[in-house]
Amino acid sequence: MSTKEEFAAGRKLYYATFSKFFVFSEDEKRFDDLSKMLDLIEEYSLNDEVSHAATNIKSKFNEKNPENLITEFDDIFHTPPSPLRNSLSFYDEGYEVGHACADVRKILAKTNIRRDESKFKENEDNVGFVFTLMNEFIGKFDECEEELFKNIINPNIDEFIENLYEHKNSEIYKDVAVLLNEFIAFERVALNSPKPVKIDHKKSDGLSRSESIRREKNRIRKLRTEGTYAK
Secondary structure, three states: OHHHHHHHHHHHHHHHHHHHHHHOOOOOOOOOOOOHHHHHHHHOOOOHHHHHHHHHHHHHHOOOOOHHHHHHHHHHHHHOOOOOOEEEHHHOOOOOOOHHHHHHHHHHHHOOHHHHHEEEEEOEHHHHHHHHHHHHHOOOHHHHHHHHHHHHHHHHHHHHHHHHHHHEEEEHHHHHHHHHHHHHHHHHHHHHOOOOOOOOOOOOOOOHHHHHHHHHHHHHHHHHHHHOOOO
């Protein structure tokens, strides 16, 4: 891509594609034009990994009959016992509708864009909604675009990608995870936002991730109250 407009159009293409893959919708036209979008991604790929992943997705996806993709989406994100969390607050704090959600709402308040609840059933920090916003922001709200990526997407997206790739029901979405991983690496360079140092939030004694975090915060709060915790 040689011009600023083409560069922006290429980035918007990726975000629009990920929006289709990650926004829950009952609209039967939810995957319209996805094949053309994948064709463009394959033709103007960022690297060999992207080209290969786009080819794999196209070989398994039929836009006129996308039932296998719809079923896989539901199996990954909605089906017990291990639905994949798609809230960036969860990857930030261990529970949903946290600071990341509030921060996205604050960013939205700086624009004339609002969440259409008839189309977007989930909260503002939902991965699909955030990608939709990035597509809308590019070329219109530069500061909001950078803030959304640097403060919300960049710190929290890697664990989501890893979990998506490793999910037992991921087949098509395994290649979607590859696409997303490579594109996020590209965006980090484009927006001068380095990959954050990973801090592992491991389970302890079989506790859930959110419960472990909650107990650790309570422990620190108690130590501070007792005057035995050094900041």
